[in-house]
Amino acid sequence: MRFLNRSAASLSRHRRGRLAGLVLLLVGLIISGGLYATFSPASSATQSKTDAELVEEGRQLFLTGCSFCHGQNAEGITTVNGQFVGPSLVGVGAAAVDFQMGTGRMPLTIPGQQAPSKPGAYTDEEIEAIGAYVASLAPGPAVPDEEYLTIENLSDEEQQEAISRGGQIFLTNCTACHNFSGKGGAMPRGGYAPNILNTDPKHIYEAMLTGPQSMDTFSNGNLSPEEKRDVIAYVGSMRDMPGYGGFSMGALGPVSEGMFAWLVGLGSLVGFAIWIAAHTTRTKKKKGQEA
Known part of the structure; x- marks a missing residue:
């Protein structure tokens, strides 16, 4: 009991010491700083570093899979006739990259009038990285929220x-x-x-x-x-x-409807006209033979 009383008295004297307040202040700052670093969002410096890494990753993917048509710096490539092999991507934004690569239209398999939709060749993460690189070249439309x-x-x-x-x-x-x-x-x-x-x-x-x-x-x-x-x-x-209109013919609009009108509508009329002409000819021949 005496030992406990002696320890309490010693601790009380230290608390009243000149350095006690400073020590407590430092301990409080360390604890609060640690908690803030643990639970707070990443700092802007860390976020900028992450964005830079994403852009660099996208650049490497771009150089490997896209630069053959769009150029080393996405400036585009033209033929001797002035036709684009691949247009410039400067200013198209991440939204264009996400659409073209997300729908599989790019990379283009066979040159043609229009790029068809097909299964994608890149993962969502790779598309995001390439989009970040293209977006870093110049301002452009972003991927929608x-x-x-x-x-x-x-x-x-x-x-x-x-x-x-x-x-x-x-x-x-x-x-x-x-x-x-x-x-x-x-x-x-x-x-x-x-x-x-x-x-x-x-x-x-x-x-x-x-x-x-x-x-x-x-x-x-x-x-x-x-x-x-x-x-x-x-x-x-x-x-x-x-479909309230019945047979929709694929709902492909005037092309399928026009084809149906020509082949079925006019075709039926032409066939009916030929049948009438042939029937009239046979009737005349029959009357001539009877006469």
């Missing part, structure tokens, strides 16, 4: 209004190429508008934002992010829309 790709966060009434607005925008700006059902159709000089009913919402947004190949560009100044979201919602609603 998730909030502009869905209307699930809206109420049922707001969702219906969004689909209605998107339908009006789609009918005004998109049906000339993708037709009223969104299943695409033929275009001049060997091009075509693809079927967009099963296209990922992110890629629909990026296509509107960047205008790939024959498609027009709808920047955020032409169509706001909310309006692009509404178009995506309308396209999604068409997937389950029943």
